[in-house]
Amino acid sequence: xxxxxxxxxxxxxxxxxxxxxxxxxxxxxxxxxxxxxxxxxxxxxxxxxxxxxxxxxxxxxxxxxxxxxxxxxxxxxxxxxxxxxxxxxxxxxxxxxxxxxxxxxxxxxxxxxxxxxxxxx
Amino acid sequence: xxxxxxxxxxxxxxxxxxxxxxxxxxxxxxxxxxxxxxxxxxxxxxxxxxxxxxxxxxxxxxxxxxxxxxxxxxxxxxxxxxxxxxxxxxxxxxxxxxxxxxxxxxxxxxxxxxxxxxxxx
Amino acid sequence: xxxxxxxxxxxxxxxxxxxxxxxxxxxxxxxxxxxxxxxxxxxxxxxxxxxxxxxxxxxxxxxxxxxxxxxxxxxxxxxxxxxxxxxxxxxxxxxxxxxxxxxxxxxxxxxxxxxxxxxxx
Amino acid sequence: xxxxxxxxxxxxxxxxxxxxxxxxxxxxxxxxxxxxxxxxxxxxxxxxxxxxxxxxxxxxxxxxxxxxxxxxxxxxxxxxxxxxxxxxxxxxxxxxxxxxxxxxxxxxxxxxxxxxxxxxx
DNA sequence: GTGGTCTAGACCACG
DNA sequence: GTGGTCTAGACCACC
Numbered sequence: 001x002x003x004x005x006x007x008x009x010x011x012x013x014x015x016x017x018x019x020x021x022x023x024x025x026x027x028x029x030x031x032x033x034x035x036x037x038x039x040x041x042x043x044x045x046x047x048x049x050x051x052x053x054x055x056x057x058x059x060x061x062x063x064x065x066x067x068x069x070x071x072x073x074x075x076x077x078x079x080x081x082x083x084x085x086x087x088x089x090x091x092x093x094x095x096x097x098x099x100x101x102x103x104x105x106x107x108x109x110x111x112x113x114x115x116x117x118x119x120x121x
Numbered sequence: 122x123x124x125x126x127x128x129x130x131x132x133x134x135x136x137x138x139x140x141x142x143x144x145x146x147x148x149x150x151x152x153x154x155x156x157x158x159x160x161x162x163x164x165x166x167x168x169x170x171x172x173x174x175x176x177x178x179x180x181x182x183x184x185x186x187x188x189x190x191x192x193x194x195x196x197x198x199x200x201x202x203x204x205x206x207x208x209x210x211x212x213x214x215x216x217x218x219x220x221x222x223x224x225x226x227x228x229x230x231x232x233x234x235x236x237x238x239x240x241x242x
Numbered sequence: 243x244x245x246x247x248x249x250x251x252x253x254x255x256x257x258x259x260x261x262x263x264x265x266x267x268x269x270x271x272x273x274x275x276x277x278x279x280x281x282x283x284x285x286x287x288x289x290x291x292x293x294x295x296x297x298x299x300x301x302x303x304x305x306x307x308x309x310x311x312x313x314x315x316x317x318x319x320x321x322x323x324x325x326x327x328x329x330x331x332x333x334x335x336x337x338x339x340x341x342x343x344x345x346x347x348x349x350x351x352x353x354x355x356x357x358x359x360x361x362x363x
Numbered sequence: 364x365x366x367x368x369x370x371x372x373x374x375x376x377x378x379x380x381x382x383x384x385x386x387x388x389x390x391x392x393x394x395x396x397x398x399x400x401x402x403x404x405x406x407x408x409x410x411x412x413x414x415x416x417x418x419x420x421x422x423x424x425x426x427x428x429x430x431x432x433x434x435x436x437x438x439x440x441x442x443x444x445x446x447x448x449x450x451x452x453x454x455x456x457x458x459x460x461x462x463x464x465x466x467x468x469x470x471x472x473x474x475x476x477x478x479x480x481x482x483x484x
Numbered sequence: 485g486t487g488g489t490c491t492a493g494a495c496c497a498c499g
Numbered sequence: 500g501t502g503g504t505c506t507a508g509a510c511c512a513c514c
Contacts, residue, residue: 434513
């Protein structure tokens with residue numbers, strides 16, 4: 001559980017948590033079958049409301065990255081590397097389609113986009 | 122004035138308008154010195170509140186893309202192509218920084234990002 | 243009639259005209275008894291609405307700097323240098339009181355104000 | 364929160380509020396990290412519309428004097444005394460440029476301006 | 485609870 | 500005619 005929260009960001013906190021944990025799962029930094037900390041404990045550690053944590057957990061479950069066993073806790077889903085890769089591409093693509101359409105709306109060519117990304121990277 | 126509003130989008134309406142008009146100005150689709158439609162007329166055409174339009178116009182003015190003359194209307198700023206280019210890169214960079222940090226969080230290399238963008242483009 | 247108008251300024255146009263002409267009268271750049279150009283002509287020269295010019299002339303008359311003779315035109319008032327000086331101080335003081343109270347509201351000492359004015363001057 | 368509103372002033376209400384609060388922050392009368400009253404409460408207290416308060420808060424945020432955390436409130440920014448001083452001079456300079464150009468238009472020298480300010484102070 | 489957005493009116497100064 | 504400001508409600512997402 002290594003999460004960095006920014007209060008000033010425009011992104012809602014629950015989404016920041018969701019993105020970071022999902023990235024960690026997909027990168028294999030959290031092993032399959034691992035039990036996520038109980039909501040109450042996570043809330044305490046991150047000094048956030050339980051509601052906020054719950055919302056992040058729900059998002060993760062909706063994506064199939066974790067599953068809840070009532071009374072026992074939330075487990076990281078045991079996915080094959082193919083499934084993982086598929087989920088990763090799904091999540092990234094969803095974002096990518098939106099992003100590129102934004103860049104294209106300014107009349108940028110694909111090469112100009114690459115140029116700018118290189119600068120940022 | 123060719124604006125498409127999505128009520129289901131997460132983006133606030135005023136920002137959708139801002140983005141579309143700013144893109145049109147930057148692409149040169151709206152010529153310099155052109156008078157934007159009066160806010161009341163725009164509000165009526167798009168079936169929006171005056172304040173929503175006003176907010177979009179204010180953003181445009183803050184970016185230096187238009188200037189308003191009270192009692193006369195809102196004019197597209199007369200910028201050099203260099204200034205336009207600079208403003209364009211500014212706006213895109215702001216978005217790009219956020220986007221790439223998202224991709225990076227999944228462990229994507231810059232080449233993998235290029236690969237994906239090519240597919241989408 | 244040497245007037246510079248800024249459309250982008252926040253100051254209303256009629257006030258810009260008023261300020262510039264009154265300053266010219268007070269500095270003696272316009273001689274006493276001089277006939278101001280007819281409203282219609284001034285409006286044409288400055289490419290402004292007649293209403294705008296009329297409003298500026300009215301302000302000048304309210305300040306006693308010009309007087310209107312119906313059918314003949316607007317004349318620069320024939321004031322003694324004492325009267326001129328008094329009017330000048332009146333106009334400046336009115337502005338000054340407001341300005342200094344603004345600076346004071348930020349907790350500036352009089353010396354700090356002088357320092358800043360020197361920079362600007 | 365000690366705000367005095369003048370309905371007769373030419374200044375828009377939201378700007379009066381902005382100026383008073385920004386002055387208080389800059390003078391250190393409101394401590395860093397302090398939470399501004401919720402916009403709805405402030406609106407009620409001052410008997411103003413929520414939007415009017417919101418506009419004032421937005422100006423403060425644009426100047427970097429406060430930052431808002433959605434769902435939590437608006438906090439006074441934690442700036443170093445240098446940053447504060449810089450912001451103060453910025454705001455005053457902006458006003459000062461306009462003011463001095465007005466005085467200069469009447470042919471006043473810098474010393475005459477000092478003389479008058481001393482009188483008023 | 486908080487702020488973010490939006491509506492459908494209104495009055496005013498300016499041109 | 501224009502934009503500038505303001506009101507008194509409303510619904511939403513987030514915490």
